[in-house]
Amino acid sequence: MPVLDKIRSPFRLLCLLLCFVITLTSHVYAREKNNINIAVVLSKDTPPYHAFSEQLQKTLTATQIQKVKFHTIDSDINDSISTLYVSGNAPDFIVAAGAHASKKILTSDNSIPTIFSLIPSSYYKNRIQNSPYCKRKKYCSAVYLDQPVERQFSIIKKGLPDAKHLGIILGPSSKNIKNEILRASKKYGINVILESAKTDENLIVLVDHLARSSDALLAIPDHDVYNRKTAKGILLNSYKNHIPFVAYSHSFVRAGALFSIYSTPEQIGEQTGRMLMEMLTHSKNTLPEPEFPDAYKVEINPAVLRSLRSRIHFNDSILDKQ
Amino acid sequence: MNNLSIKSKVILITIIPVFITASLLSSFFVKEQLSDTETALNEKGQTIAKYLAPALEYGLLSGNQSYLDALIKNTLSIPDVNSVTILDANQHIIARQSIKSTKPDDSAEVDSEGMFFSSNIYHTEVDIDDIDDSGTMDKNGSKDVLGVLVVEISRKGINLVQKEIIRNGILITLASLSLTIILALYFSNTVASPIKLLTKGINKIREGVLGERIYTGAGGEIAVLEIGINNMSASLQLAQIREKERADDTLFIEKSKAQITLEAIGEGVITTDINGFVSYINPAAENLLGATMSHVEGMHLHEIFKIKNFTEKENINYPVAICLEEGRSIRHDEPMILFGANDAEFIIRDNATPLRNRNGKITGMVLVFYDYTHIQRISDQLTFQATHDELTGLKNRREFERRLNELIETSDFDAQEHALCFLDLDRFKIVNDTCGHVAGDALLKQVSRLIHSQVRHNDLVARLGGDEFGIILVNCPIKQAVLIAENIKETLKKYRCEWEQHVFNVGVSIGLIPVSSANQTSSELMINADTACYIAKDSGKNQVHVYQPTDHNFLHRHNEIHWLQKINKALENNGFELYAQTIMPVDTAVNTPKYEILLRLIDSEETILPGNFIPAAEHYSLMPEIDRWVIKSFISLLEENSCESLNDNRHIFSINLSGQSICSDDFHDFVISTIELSSINPELITFEITETVAIHNYEAATKMIKRLQMLGCAFALDDFGSGLSSFRYLKELPVNYLKIDGHFIRNIEISQINQSIVDAVTRIAKALKLETIAEYVEDDESLPLLKAFGIDYVQGSAVDMPLPFKKVLSQLARNKS
Structure with missing residues (x-):
């Protein structure tokens, strides 16, 4: 039916045919020519995305293997790409930065290899990986925003050596990593107390309950659990119970978490750039597998640390690994 | 306000502005402080609510009641917080506590004066994603309201504070006012006291106490004023001392003068x-x-x-x-x-x-x-002289007439009857002419005593003039009056007057008239009595005649009355006219003509000569009136005809004066004042008086001649020789002209005696340096003769006929021009 609908629209049909021809020809052409056009789609026009974009360009241009040309396009993906084609800058790759940009790309009609960057692994796995966009082209990859569970356990184990019971709340988006958590729990000998957050459940009460039985709380990125509204209550409760709260972003540590393990946009941008560079260098026809960020940062909230220092044992050495 | 003292004004001027200012300032500051306390309370409430509300977020989110209670309890420990109430988003009370009850839901205790402050309890959001691309919509959305915090702040504290502020404000105002009053009193005293002293000093000065001085310690302008008043007081004191000394001197002088005067x-x-x-x-x-x-x-x-x-x-x-x-x-x-x-x-x-x-x-x-x-x-004497006859001591005519009038006015004629006698001595002229006036006077005195001896005590006897007497017989019927008159007649009849070997017997004619009616006038009675006397004399003398209006003799006498009426009428209506007759100088080279003024009575276009009416005028004493008319008319005519040109002449107009006029001092005064008030030169006028008049009224004549001669007028002795008087009088009378009686002139050319008399008179006149005038020159023949005798002037029909004076004046004016 969708095909019939498109046929019934002469203009759309024409555009579709045109794009198909262009995609096929351009892909071949791209690898043969020196100029590589990369279309970057940013979720927002904000400093983190700018930092990501700049670091991406910087990483690619630094190689000087081929001349790379970046085209930052707006959310109207189809029109922007058509425009690039008309102007002779048909993109060879698309980099979608952030969930919002990713969501837009998924709705577009093109066959250009796309790297989804700055998105949680759960999001890619749940929403992108199996989407029609990626199934059809097989040119989809990702650089996740979140840290691998094992890394987090590793750091917690090191930083909070006294933490025997680690409380974790999983939401709808993060429940898939339950097994990874359990594996890491075993590996690092940290008892995990998992709680699943249900819709309409009072997270504060849940956290309070969890905190009473845990030595520390680990936040797994899940918008249904950790968002702007719930964060304060969760942090206050953990603080009230005098247990450290380990989070996943700079903002979270600033909001009151003891420390956060996270990768900066620049780190992710660089890793995305390297992923592209590797393709161009080795002339691979397929994109690599999605990757967790290689580089990360552990940031501590000194105030919280001062407050909790009398109650916890915190190993500063984790801060060296950045 | 204007009646207030300076002290009160100063106090008011000082206090009122300060009071107003202090009140305003106090009010302002009190108001500000009250406002501040209100603001502070508001801010306190708002601050508590503002800062408590976020703290309650967790409690609301977590439903941690104990957390909420703890916070509320802590909040209630803040002063003035009365109660704290927490409501959920549905306005249900979650927690509530007040200072009087810690039970959350105890709403019974509510401070009625409390102020309530509310604040929403928001669900605050915290940014936890570095790369936030999924929560965009949430970030921009509105804040969720978890509940409402209501904090009640008690006003008790602030009320106490505000009362304290108000009380302090009032106290400060009152204190400042009191201080101001004290200062105002002090300053008012500093102003009013010197002024009071000044006023006291000025009052002392006003009371005359000049020795005291005002204390000059006030300073400023008032000190200048005090010094000025002291100086003024000193000056006044000095002036007072000088004035007193002067007054003492003056008083002493005046007292001395008064004493001397009193003693002098x-x-x-x-x-x-x-x-x-x-x-x-x-x-x-x-x-x-x-x-x-x-x-x-x-x-x-x-x-x-x-x-x-x-x-x-x-x-x-x-x-x-x-x-x-x-x-x-x-x-x-x-x-x-x-x-x-x-x-x-x-x-x-x-x-x-x-x-x-x-x-x-x-x-x-x-x-x-x-x-x-x-x-x-002297007064008595003058009074006596005014009412008595000098010769006889009897009442005079004036007093007699006054008493007669008085009798008529005061008598009750229903019960009273009086009588009036008019007496005229018979043959008295003989005594006078024969033995002289001295003898006549002696006779009159004697006769007076005789008459007086015959009347009653209350009767009044008067000498009316010459040899005429009058008697008023009071309360005397006519019959008794006749008897009295008869007695008088008989007494005088028997009386023999002896004088220097001469023996005279005089009689008396008595006219008698009853005074019985108030309608009679004194003049009528006098005339009628005179008439009766005249009839008695006319009837053979030594008679008593009672007045009878029907008496035929009266008719004769009435003729004289007829002239009297004409004279009076002429006097009233200017019925006379002046004529003039030339008195021609014998030697025209030496002398100029003169004119004698003559009188004519004009009656119905008939010109009547004076011989017809002068006797009646003399008889009824109207001559002074006629003489006055003549003089006034003469002066008027001269002035009307502008005869100032004649003023260079001397003695050219001669005016006759009667004996009755000569005797009147009033007449003398009239003549002098009339001439003096006119523009006529007195030297123009010569007055003529007859020898008889002059001699009979010698003293009066002499007096008048001298007075008028001093004025410049001349006098002529008229009809000289007619009285055959002694030349002694001629020597003593200071006249200027001598008019020889016409009796000697009229037939001079044929009478040797007349010639001798004229010659003698002329010689005497020359010796006395008198100019002579011959009158009644009626023929031309006598003129040379008169000239030969040395007569200076001639007058008569032979010289010129009398002409109206106006015409003469016209001629003189023509001649002069």
Whole structure:
């Protein structure tokens, strides 16, 4: 039916045919020519995305293997790409930065290899990986925003050596990593107390309950659990119970978490750039597998640390690994 | 406001602005402080609510009631927080506590004066994603309201504070006001006290106390004023001293003058104290009283001033009470008789005036009196002379007529009847002509005594003139009057007058008329009595004739009355006319013509000569009136005809004067004043008086001649020779001209005697340096003769006929031009 609908629209049909021809020809052409056009789609026009974009360009241009040309396009993906084609800058790759940009790309009609960057692994796995966009082209990859569970356990184990019971709340988006958590729990000998957050459940009460039985709380990125509204209550409760709260972003540590393990946009941008560079260098026809960020940062909230220092044992050495 | 004292004004001026300012400032600051406390309370409430609300977020989110209660409890520990209430988003009370109840839901205790502050309890959001691309919509969305915090702040504390502020404000205002009042009083005293002192000083000056000075310690302008007033006071004091010295000098001088005057004046002066005791008498009083000052001082006025009234001759006390008690002056209309030195009686005039001090209070009296005895006697004598005949001592005609009028006016003719006698001596002229006036006078005196001896005590006898007497017989019927008249007639008939070997018997003709009606006038009675007397004389003398209106003799006499009426009418209506007859100089080279003014009575275009009416005029004493008319008319005609050009001439107009006029001093005055008031040169006029008149009224004639000659007029002795009087009179009378009686001139050319007389008179006149005029020159033949005798002027029909004076004046004017 969708095909019939498109046929019934002469203009759309024409555009579709045109794009198909262009995609096929351009892909071949791209690898043969020196100029590589990369279309970057940013979720927002904000400093983190700018930092990501700049670091991406910087990483690619630094190689000087081929001349790379970046085209930052707006959310109207189809029109922007058509425009690039008309102007002779048909993109060879698309980099979608952030969930919002990713969501837009998924709705577009093109066959250009796309790297989804700055998105949680759960999001890619749940929403992108199996989407029609990626199934059809097989040119989809990702650089996740979140840290691998094992890394987090590793750091917690090191930083909070006294933490025997680690409380974790999983939401709808993060429940898939339950097994990874359990594996890491075993590996690092940290008892995990998992709680699943249900819709309409009072997270504060849940956290309070969890905190009473845990030595520390680990936040797994899940918008249904950790968002702007719930964060304060969760942090206050953990603080009230005098247990450290380990989070996943700079903002979270600033909001009151003891420390956060996270990768900066620049780190992710660089890793995305390297992923592209590797393709161009080795002339691979397929994109690599999605990757967790290689580089990360552990940031501590000194105030919280001062407050909790009398109650916890915190190993500063984790801060060296950045 | 204007009646306020300076002190009050200063206090008000000081206090009112300060009071207003202090009140305003206090009000302002109190208001500000009240506002501040309100603001502070508001801010407190708002701050508590503002800062408590976020703290409650967790409690609301977590439903941690104990957390909420703990926070509320902590909040209630803040002063003034009365209660805290937490409501959920559905406005259900989650927690509530108040200071009086810690139970959350206890809402019974609510501070009615509390203020409520509410604040929403928001669900605050915290940014936890570095790369936030999924929560965009949430971030921009509205905040969720978890509930409402209501904090009640009690006003009790603030009320206490505000009351304290108000009380302090009032206290500060009152304190400042009190301080201001104290200062105002002090300053008002500093202003008012010097002014009060100044006022006191000025009042002292006003009261005449100039020796005191004002304290000059006030300073500033007031000190200048004080010094100025002190200087003024000193100047006034000096001036007062000088003035007093001057006044003392003046008073001393005046007192000396008064003393000297009192001692020098002829009036006696006695002063007494308030009780009438004598304090001073001057020398004149000493003389009159025959007592000295040392003798009478301290005696009562009645003791030294013994008097009796003049009329009743009764002893009286001087009415000092009028002066001393009633405060009125005493001035008696009639003199009093004072018993003076040696009990001599003095007639005195007096007046007395109360003496008063400067407050008008009577302190005594001053009595001034003088010896009036001599004046009274002279007055009595003058009065006597005015009412009595000098020769006989009888009442004179004027007094007689006055008494007659009085009798007519006062008589009750229903019960009374009087009679009037008119007496005319018979043959008296013979005595006079034969033995002279002295003999005549002696006769008249004797006759007077005889007449007086025959009348009753109350009857009035008067000499009416010459040999005429009048008698008023009071309360006397005509029959009795006739008897009295007869007795008088008989007495005089028997009387023999002896004078220098001459024996004369005189008789009397008496006219008698009853006075029985108030309708009669004195003049009518006199005329009728005179008529009756005339008839009695006409009937053979020595007769008594009672007036009878129907008597045929009366008709004859009535003819004279007829002339009297014409004369009166002519006097009233200018019925006379002046004529003039030329008096021609014999030697025209030496002398100029003169003119005698003649009189004519114009009656119905008939010109009547004076011989017809002059006797009646003389008989009824109208000659002075006629003479006055003549003089006035003469002067008027001269002035009307602008005859000032004639003023260079001397004695050119001769005017005749009657004997009756000569005897009247009033007439003398009239002539002099008339001439003086006119523009006529008195030297133009010569007055003619007959020899008989001059001699019979010698003293009066001499007096008049001298007075008018001093004015410049001349006198001519008319009809000289007719009276055959002694030439002695001619020598003594100071006349200028001598008009020889026409009787000697009329037939001079044929009468040797007349020629001799004229010649003698002319010689005497020449010797006396008198110019002579010959009148009645009726023929031309006598003119050479008269010239030969040395006559200077001639007058008569032979010379010129009388002409109207106006015509003569016209001729003179023409000749002059």
